[in-house]
Amino acid sequence: MYVRLIVKRIIMLVTVIWAAATLNFMLPQLSPKNPIAEKLTQLAATSGVDPASIQALTEAFNLKFGLDKPLWLRYIDYLRDIATLNFGTSISSYPAKVSDLIGAAMPWTLGLMVSTTLIAFALGTLIGAYAAWKRDSVIMQTVSSILMVFSAIPFYLIGLVLIYFLAANTGWFPISGGYSMFSVPSWSFSFVQEVLYHSILPAFSIIIASIGIWAIGMRGMMVTVQGEDYMTFAKAKGLTPRRQFLRYGVRNAVLPQVTALALFFGQIVTGAVLVEVVFGYPGMGNLLLESITLFDYPTIYGIVFILILTIAVSMLLVDLIYPLIDPRVRVDA
């Protein structure tokens, strides 16, 4: 049964990735712009090449990039390249390969996002559960309401406020960057320390804004769970409040949270793009912004594809882990 579920999920995953890749390929085809002609005209305007040779150059480049082939052949080539994660060479930082650029930026984004997401998830879930448990506590109600209002504000706006008050005004934290301008990335202790110091503000802005999202969901589920018979039974058995709370309440209410974690990964990754831009953090978001300003299409498509892949795979992982957390799913599948 479990095997059939896995196969079904993997087929869905491949379909989603294929659909995303196809959209990624088809969208630029709808645009009347020819990136090569555009680039050459731009070059001609700045360096004075005559229009006749541009015509010849365009044809030569079309041949080089395979743009003279029919659409379906290019589509198949594209799918083959995508399957091998080969996104070609970057236009703005030629001759660097897009996959190398992404490989250099990826650890920064993953490090920041995975740690902040897990911290926010743990804190938010606990706060939400506790807010539902202690409905008479004024402090809990105030804290959870404020956090929920914060969850409506995008990460990067909170980031801007934090930069303004904690970096620009007081100088406690660096305004931007992933490490100091003068140091070279290495695995030394001082460099790691520096990276952590630079990531405090970006991490805080993500955590502050996303705790509320988890707290809302958990509070709602916890209220529902509290009405269940097994909660009354646990109380009647004379279990300690702590055991009632953790083993009977939280354990049952946390399930939808885990699903939400997978679904939210997409939103969190895209939210991180702007946090990185605001903080000048050297991750995928900043790479994306640089490629947008320089019209570096191969890099843009590469990043977009990698992000979609990450989201799809994380959703698959959660689907596979889910039966381990909730035994009922195993029976149904």
Place this chain on the structure above:
Amino acid sequence: MSQTNATESTERVEQFAKEAEWGTAHGMLLGTARYLLRNPQMVLGLILMLSLAGFALFGRFFVDITQASPLSGPASQPPGGAFPLGTDPQGRSVLAVMVEGSYLTIRTGMIAGFIGIAFGSAVGFIAGYFGGWVDKAITWTVDVLLTVPAILFLVVISAMVQTGLNSFGMALIIALLAWRRPARQIRSQVLVMRKAGYVEMAKLSGANSMSVIFREIAPNLMPYLVSSFIVAVAAAILASVGLEAMGLGPQNEPTLGMTIFWIMQFSAFMLGLWWWILPPVLILIVLFVGLYLINAGLDELANPRLRRRG
């Protein structure tokens, strides 16, 4: 104990009986006011949004919004004198930019949200009402599109059409993906309503399908439509400000997102231009919090089960 409770409730009933009927204007006002008192989120959200809307719509009568274009004043001047909120490094009046920018940003969100709701509810309705393979195809498409992070595709699209983009075009681009969530919500609501007693009843009494759709189902969908409209507007504003902050917006229009972009481009933090940084950030925070509170309030209105006991 129970004695006092009984007297209290009797007093309450008498008090209600003395009040104006719900049918009269006075009664409706009283009823609405009493409801709003129980729903402080809605009140706070409405206050925030109405004051922001007032600022965006009527601000132009008090502020010369032609000063929202570059070179209308000296560069980077602190607040005071002719420019109450100072000027930015390109010589725009920050106050004028805020008035014009909030108007443009809210308008973008409304247009995109409206198109998203109109198209989304049509698609969701068709899927839910007619079912079969149409439903399967639509549901699959929406599911696949929902896994795709919207902003990434918007990045690709606006990077392609960037030159000559205005804030109206921006709204259209965002509307391309704004219909997915409404489509799903409306579909599930229609699925429930199709089987509801009053729809079966109308069918049994010989109403044709047009009459069932427009007289039985549509009126009951209204609360969901209003709530999804607010969510769609908030999402559209979020997307437009995000794209603009990345520099993918209308270069010649002073929207709030473009202001954020220029703030980062000119390293306003290094230059200490606090009068330029704080206003757009605060207005955007008010905007997002206001929409969130109204939506939370509407949720309470549509789902009475969420209402606080006592």
